[in-house]
């Protein structure tokens with residue numbers, strides 16, 4: 001549950017946003033190459049205990065042997081490329097399947113000394129492992145001055161979720177996990193939220209899920225299901241809303257964009273997705289990967305983002321050399337930024353992204369607080 005910010009916090013946030021806006025709109029565009037990345041995502045494993053209809057990673061025979069161990073990860077993160085990292089996310093597969101997850105997190109917090117926010121994305125099915133590992137990870141994060149945040153994937157309620165996950169009693173298991181997370185949140189160990197991928201199978205239950213999460217006071221973010229090579233989605237067309245049947249999806253997203261119970265920035269994100277889906281515009285909201293991010297695979301492969309092609313493997317070559325390889329930077333500027341980004345729906349609105357879009361962020365807040373009907377009366 002969010003609390004009211006103090007005037008001092010508001011001033012500090014405003015100063016930070018103004019600085020990000022200045023840097024990313026006036027300074028960075030003048031540079032011949034990007035600055036050091038400040039955000040990254042680490043795919044800790046391809047092993048998974050769920051069998052989701054919209055993901056093919058679990059069909060691979062992912063093994064522990066190909067995963068970066070804490071020792072090898074430590075060597076990778078020693079590279080200067082990671083020295084400015086402030087936002088780190090870890091996902092999978094299912095990250096809590098890794099027995100050494102706490103050590104992996106410890107390596108990040110030790111090597112990347114500027115981390116402000118550390119997040120874990122999970123399917124929430126491993127309640128026991130989570131309740132054991134999270135207090136330890138939380139303590140490590142606090143010791144490093146970072147906030148720990150957990151995002152639990154909940155793509156529906158009851159049997160709908162069981163069907164999407166391919167796991168019996170999945171929803172009941174997640175409810176137990178949420179109770180654990182609520183306790184840890186009350187102790188000040190972490191914050192947590194839920195995320196739901198909108199699919200052909202769960203669209204009809206999305207409103208009910210939204211109301212359930214709101215009733216429990218847990219933030220819930222919706223993203224649209226889409227093909228992504230990283231999730232091995234070839235052949236999974238049926239899971240996604242068909243291009244010629246998107247009206248209910250657009251209607252739901254539009255209702256979110258007009259829903260005063262959503263935050264102003266969430267409403268703005270949904271408004272952008274609606275405009276992209278009904279063909280009125282290409283993406284205009286900022287993306288933290290494009291501002292300066294990267295994705296590190298479980299086996300050391302490096303990507304500019306979750307839609308990027310592989311740009312190299314960190315085990316045989318310096319990550320910094322790979323990231324700044326002129327051929328890779330040319331790919332980033334052209335194929336990625338000029339083609340992929342235009343049709344990539346936003347799925348986050350981080351503080352960093354909001355700062356870069358500062359005038360628009362402020363306009364969204366005004367629009368949300370004083371909707372058109374209020375303004376005209």
Ligand code: SF4
Nearest residue numbers: 287305307340341344
């Ligand atoms: S393709 Fe999408 S995720 Fe990748 S940099 Fe562009 S907007 Fe960001």
